[in-house]
Amino acid sequence: MDLIFILTLIIVTYFTGSIIEKRHFKNIIKREKALINKPIVSFGKRGFGKGKKIRKVELVTGETVISGDYFKNFAASLKNFFGGRLTSFESVLDRGKREAILRMREKAKGASIIVNTRIEYVMLNDFYMANSVPQCAIIAYGTAITYER
Amino acid sequence: MILTNIESVPGMRIAKQFGLVSGSTVRAKNAIKDLGAGLKNVVGGELKSYTELLVEARKEAVARMEEQAKKLGANAIINVRFATSSITSGAAEVYAYGTAVLVRQIED
Numbered sequence: 001m002d003l004i005f006i007l008t009l010i011i012v013t014y015f016t017g018s019i020i021e022k023r024h025f026k027n028i029i030k031r032e033k034a035l036i037n038k039p040i041v042s043f044g045k046r047g048f049g050k051g052k053k054i055r056k057v058e059l060v061t062g063e064t065v066i067s068g069d070y071f072k073n074f075a076a077s078l079k080n081f082f083g084g085r086l087t088s089f090e091s092v093l094d095r096g097k098r099e100a101i102l103r104m105r106e107k108a109k110g111a112s113i114i115v116n117t118r119i120e121y122v123m124l125n126d127f128y129m130a131n132s133v134p135q136c137a138i139i140a141y142g143t144a145i146t147y148e149r
Numbered sequence: 150m151i152l153t154n155i156e157s158v159p160g161m162r163i164a165k166q167f168g169l170v171s172g173s174t175v176r177a178k179n180a181i182k183d184l185g186a187g188l189k190n191v192v193g194g195e196l197k198s199y200t201e202l203l204v205e206a207r208k209e210a211v212a213r214m215e216e217q218a219k220k221l222g223a224n225a226i227i228n229v230r231f232a233t234s235s236i237t238s239g240a241a242e243v244y245a246y247g248t249a250v251l252v253r254q255i256e257d
Contacts, residue, residue: 013192013193020194024194053160054160057160058151058152063207067190069191116155133193135199137203137241143153143154143155
């Protein structure tokens, strides 16, 4: 009985998980296309403001909390046995990072560049329980600089 | 209060430096709302209620840091960094720290 329950859970979450992921990626790509010109996200501290007057400087942050699903957990535990890249979780982290950076850019309306972008992660769940689905909170922050027109 | 995460406020000069200021907060989730998030965990995707929690925690941590800086007489904080750590299942600490400074416009 238990086995049948787990099996149905795995099958159901495979389908729901892949639908949710596809939808999320589509949404992310749409928003990235809309923001393609501004603001530029830079991971370095230099390369801005050469000979330009600066109008506004502001710290902007973008946060998101993302979790895997039951099927991903199952697939990862199998892969763990053999070793290698856990591609099931790589997509989760990729979505989370891109979402956090997009939210940061959407908050920095009118800025030309966001310098010194950093990304902080924290895992929110308890690892001592077997089969616990990982949840990750991601904060992306940087300094948004608006030049004088 | 001006906040930046680089070593200066572009377009202004640093007149005085006050040292490290910080603010932190730990937020835990409401147990009833956590049940909903537990269900979402099975299905996967973004946990909106946890995201709101994180946004609140970040705002609070930054507000506490600004308050400390204001008490010292600063009007800007440079080199702001965030650090996060997991306290217990479902609770995380957000810690914001930076250097409090007094900035002035650059006189041409």
